[in-house]
Amino acid sequence: MSLEKFMNQAVSSWMSSEGPDSDIVLSSRIRLARNIKQVNFPTIFSNEEAKSVIQNIEDRMSKSSFDKFGDLELLLMDELQPLQKRVLMEKHLISPHLVENANYGACLLTENEEVSIMINEEDHIRIQCLFPGFQLSEALDVAYEIDDWLEEEIDYAFDEKIGYLTSCPTNVGTGLRASVMMHLPALIMTQQMNRIIPAINQLGLVVRGIFGEGSEALGNIFQVSNQITLGKSEEDIAEDLKSVVSQLISQERSAREALEKTSNIQLEDRVFRSYGTLSNSRVIETKEAARCLSDVRLGIDMNYIQGISKNILNELMVLTQPGFLQQYAGGPLRPFERDIRRASLIRERLKMEDKELGG
Amino acid sequence: MICQECNQRPATLHFTKIMNGEKAEFHLCEKCAQEHGDMFMLSSGSGFSINNLLTGLFNMEPAFQGASKAPLEQEKVLQCEQCSMTFQQFAKVGKFGCAHCYDAFSDQLKPIVKRLHSGNWTHNGKVPARIGGSIHLRKKIDELKNELKELILKEEFEKAAETRDEIRKLEKEMNGHDEGGE
Numbered sequence A: 001m002s003l004e005k006f007m008n009q010a011v012s013s014w015m016s017s018e019g020p021d022s023d024i025v026l027s028s029r030i031r032l033a034r035n036i037k038q039v040n041f042p043t044i045f046s047n048e049e050a051k052s053v054i055q056n057i058e059d060r061m062s063k064s065s066f067d068k069f070g071d072l073e074l075l076l077m078d079e080l081q082p083l084q085k086r087v088l089m090e091k092h093l094i095s096p097h098l099v100e101n102a103n104y105g106a107c108l109l110t111e112n113e114e115v116s117i118m119i120n121e122e123d124h125i126r127i128q129c130l131f132p133g134f135q136l137s138e139a140l141d142v143a144y145e146i147d148d149w150l151e152e153e154i155d156y157a158f159d160e161k162i163g164y165l166t167s168c169p170t171n172v173g174t175g176l177r178a179s180v181m182m183h184l185p186a187l188i189m190t191q192q193m194n195r196i197i198p199a200i201n202q203l204g205l206v207v208r209g210i211f212g213e214g215s216e217a218l219g220n221i222f223q224v225s226n227q228i229t230l231g232k233s234e235e236d237i238a239e240d241l242k243s244v245v246s247q248l249i250s251q252e253r254s255a256r257e258a259l260e261k262t263s264n265i266q267l268e269d270r271v272f273r274s275y276g277t278l279s280n281s282r283v284i285e286t287k288e289a290a291r292c293l294s295d296v297r298l299g300i301d302m303n304y305i306q307g308i309s310k311n312i313l314n315e316l317m318v319l320t321q322p323g324f325l326q327q328y329a330g331g332p333l334r335p336f337e338r339d340i341r342r343a344s345l346i347r348e349r350l351k352m353e354d355k356e357l358g359g
Numbered sequence B: 001m002i003c004q005e006c007n008q009r010p011a012t013l014h015f016t017k018i019m020n021g022e023k024a025e026f027h028l029c030e031k032c033a034q035e036h037g038d039m040f041m042l043s044s045g046s047g048f049s050i051n052n053l054l055t056g057l058f059n060m061e062p063a064f065q066g067a068s069k070a071p072l073e074q075e076k077v078l079q080c081e082q083c084s085m086t087f088q089q090f091a092k093v094g095k096f097g098c099a100h101c102y103d104a105f106s107d108q109l110k111p112i113v114k115r116l117h118s119g120n121w122t123h124n125g126k127v128p129a130r131i132g133g134s135i136h137l138r139k140k141i142d143e144l145k146n147e148l149k150e151l152i153l154k155e156e157f158e159k160a161a162e163t164r165d166e167i168r169k170l171e172k173e174m175n176g177h178d179e180g181g182e
Ligand SMILES: [Zn+2]
Pocket: B003, B004, B005, B006, B007, B008, B009, B028, B029, B030, B031, B032, B033
């Protein structure tokens, strides 16, 4: 498949399909960090070693491909335009580190973009599976399949005592980072999030905003992930995360019910004001767009608004970021021009929905 | 990545400097970076917070604190014989140079890893299917040995004999593994 197709196919599977509990859980991700035996870590490796890592992967692919999701395509970072890399990053397929700091960085993508294998990031190999909705175990199963497929031909740096050896000791052992992206507007509106976050931290899990800078959580979207990678099995790590996420889901649902009971008309008003803003703005900044998108998505989930697809939040949160906007515009944009583009992209997207409604 | 100044030692410090409005990147080893002094400002690349955390953890180790205060004892510097990263460099960047670093810094690392992973120091998860072949066997044998003990306690000698035979079979298989025979 061509690169153009990757880029034009702006909506990845994790943004478009709907998985279990997708009213609250937008996506589930599994990441496994692996390194190749006898090759220095990317921290200090030479260019020759970096190239040998890519060679290893190419050799693996030429023996037999992993074709569960169609062909894997190898993209070399050095051969991509800055904007193309940025778009892949905004789709959460590659990390900022791979874009900015990697030496001979590359990634392997499946056609549906549910699997992305980063090469020469902080570790030689980082297998990532990104599924829509609440599907951690399913994502872990696929990550295992890819891991086993790679290991058929590649010798991993593995220690019997402390497991998979990673360049940073925070990942040693399983090399597993399991995370779930959640939309939690009612917990924010009822001001419960500040109380919940420290409680989750105490369980060895991390909660942070995924869009936006620093600690802010644009669009009321949070990522919950494990911190500890050593000592527990992968399945236990995933189970522990799942049980916390399940609790968060039920807390968010009861907060929504409470809001509906106590302030139904105010909530409906807020939802429709935000819908009005999105369908009429000519200039809109990231923050305002994110806030309104979160309101509209909540309005859809709570049946105030009908006939608009639920994907609108996850999709537009990604598509209104600078890289995508510039790709959509076909060239570089200054910040103010982006705000204009963002407004028009959102209006167009909502009009698409209207047409579907009318037809 | 090799240090761009001396072209000898591994570059473990990565700096950004704004010069005449232009952003320039520097990749230096610790020694060369020290010589450049505060000409550079630290880039806020990823891993920085972890690196702070590690430095914090690491400063609590009294043994090393002593060492850092006594530069004359630098000859005893702890270094990975495989990739030449020193423990001091690791403490600064928070990342290892190679897999062998885990062995080379094992003693210093243990308390740090335990603190990062709530007291754990043993992997309990997935094992590579191919290179982990003998590990799988050893785990299986350990399980069977425990089973055998229980069976003997329960005086179920018939089953115990079966289990013992199976252990012998697996042990034979494992010796084959160790000799590198397929
Ligand atoms: Zn140097």
